[in-house]
Amino acid sequence: MPAFQTAEEFKQVLAKMAELMQSDAALIQASKGKNLTLSYEFPDMDVFFYTSFLDGKVEAGLGELEESDAQLTMDSDIFDGMFTGKVNAAKAAMKGDLAFSGNVAAAMRLQSLMDDFKRIYLQARSEAGK
Amino acid sequence: MKILVTAQLDEEALVTLRRYGEVEYRSYGEQMQVLAGSKLVKALEGVNVLVTEVDQVRRYVFPKVPELRVISCCRGSPVNIDLEAATEYGIPVLTTPGRNADAVADLTVLFMLALLRHFLPVASILREPGDGMEKLARVFTQYRGAELWEKTVGLVGLGAVGRAVAARVRAFGAYVVAYDPYVTQEQANALGVTLLSLDELLQRADIISLHTAVTDETTGLIGEREFRLMKKGAYFINTARPALADETALYHALRDGHLAGAALDVFQDEPPPPDHPLLRLDNVIATPHIGGSTAEVITHQSRIAVADLVRLFEGQRPLHCANPQVLDHFRW
Numbered sequence: 001m002p003a004f005q006t007a008e009e010f011k012q013v014l015a016k017m018a019e020l021m022q023s024d025a026a027l028i029q030a031s032k033g034k035n036l037t038l039s040y041e042f043p044d045m046d047v048f049f050y051t052s053f054l055d056g057k058v059e060a061g062l063g064e065l066e067e068s069d070a071q072l073t074m075d076s077d078i079f080d081g082m083f084t085g086k087v088n089a090a091k092a093a094m095k096g097d098l099a100f101s102g103n104v105a106a107a108m109r110l111q112s113l114m115d116d117f118k119r120i121y122l123q124a125r126s127e128a129g130k
Numbered sequence: 131m132k133i134l135v136t137a138q139l140d141e142e143a144l145v146t147l148r149r150y151g152e153v154e155y156r157s158y159g160e161q162m163q164v165l166a167g168s169k170l171v172k173a174l175e176g177v178n179v180l181v182t183e184v185d186q187v188r189r190y191v192f193p194k195v196p197e198l199r200v201i202s203c204c205r206g207s208p209v210n211i212d213l214e215a216a217t218e219y220g221i222p223v224l225t226t227p228g229r230n231a232d233a234v235a236d237l238t239v240l241f242m243l244a245l246l247r248h249f250l251p252v253a254s255i256l257r258e259p260g261d262g263m264e265k266l267a268r269v270f271t272q273y274r275g276a277e278l279w280e281k282t283v284g285l286v287g288l289g290a291v292g293r294a295v296a297a298r299v300r301a302f303g304a305y306v307v308a309y310d311p312y313v314t315q316e317q318a319n320a321l322g323v324t325l326l327s328l329d330e331l332l333q334r335a336d337i338i339s340l341h342t343a344v345t346d347e348t349t350g351l352i353g354e355r356e357f358r359l360m361k362k363g364a365y366f367i368n369t370a371r372p373a374l375a376d377e378t379a380l381y382h383a384l385r386d387g388h389l390a391g392a393a394l395d396v397f398q399d400e401p402p403p404p405d406h407p408l409l410r411l412d413n414v415i416a417t418p419h420i421g422g423s424t425a426e427v428i429t430h431q432s433r434i435a436v437a438d439l440v441r442l443f444e445g446q447r448p449l450h451c452a453n454p455q456v457l458d459h460f461r462w
Contacts, residue, residue, distance in 0.1 A: 043167035043190055073166035096184050096210035099166035
């Protein structure tokens with residue numbers, strides 16, 4: 001069963017996630033010295049999302065960016081699975097379920113923040129009633 | 131005809147394709163880019179043939195790319211293509227089975243020889259500090275090796291890779307037995323291979339090597355019972371897929387000394403962490419899924435893919451099509 005029935009449900013979680021990310025002390029601290037923007041496309045839902053780590057400031061939100069350092073494309077179920085522990089990101093990439101372009105090496109450096117992303121995503125999911 | 135190639139193809143293949151259309155070559159390996167979603171749709175504007183290896187061709191892509199007529203997927207199984215959707219849209223999905231058969235077979239034989247000759251510890255012994263004579267003594271007592279000659283090699287699966295392994299090890303003077311319910315004894319005879327039941331193979335082989343695809347039938351094919359059926363002192367090799375064998379059961383069979391050693395190119399979690407139990411065993415050779423990673427695989431897949439595309443361009447039936455039912459009504 002898919003994690004989200006509609007794009008609206010998924011967008012609600014992402015919007016909440018963006019709100020939490022921008023005020024999360026751990027992420028703000030981790031963003032110091034970084035200048036990195038990632039954009040995400042979820043083609044199954046036709047939804048776009050982005051996260052920026054701008055030297056002490058975190059920005060995130062729904063929408064398509066003209067430019068970003070790295071671009072990730074995956075179905076919403078894969079994104080949800082990565083943060084709920086059902087999907088291994090490396091395996092998803094090897095299987096072709098997670099597509100990437102741009103400065104992938106820079107994006108990989110955010111791997112150390114995965115636990116924070118998971119924590120925030122689960123909170124966003126819960127607050128959005130999912 | 132517009133042909134977009136994102137798979138890695140060799141120059142000879144590209145030259146052949148250019149005889150049939152305008153070719154855009156954007157190898158994912160060079161571009162470090164996997165196409166998906168809107169990027170893939172944009173890349174496919176006006177494209178009639180896509181030659182891909184990793185791009186995500188999902189259901190929602192097809193209605194947005196009406197000019198796409200054929201997908202050539204440079205994989206044995208087109209896991210990155212929504213085959214059902216391609217079939218609904220009448221698009222043949224061509225595949226390249228056996229493209230890495232030689233590469234994986236080479237690695238498998240390397241593993242067999244390395245296990246039999248204790249290659250990993252022996253190759254590092256000269257670099258270790260210590261008395262030279264003591265090292266030599268250790269080599270001749272602890273690490274005396276064995277030959278493939280007259281060993282019984284048991285192949286689970288006799289497809290392209292299994293056959294390539296059989297041909298190689300027969301040249302070493304080994305006996306080859308195999309378990310493959312989809313191969314006849316007559317076909318096996320032509321390869322110099324004796325077909326056995328799985329249990330018989332496990333009980334007779336000195337080296338057991340897996341070469342089957344993952345299906346409902348083969349998932350978990352080798353578990354605790356099967357490892358116990360193997361001869362004491364046998365070697366186990368998996369260069370195929372991790373889902374075929376139970377890692378925990380393998381660990382116990384190795385730790386308890388029932389198996390003499392194992393060589394693994396695939397793990398449930400890839401890459402496995404350094405503290406993975408199997409990596410802590412001295413009698414395990416482990417590599418990070420390098421089986422198909424050779425320069426020549428590009429040549430193999432180029433030849434298989436282009437030969438089938440040429441057949442289709444020339445109005446003939448391709449040999450390797452994952453949805454052959456669409457070929458009956460296929461029109462350019």
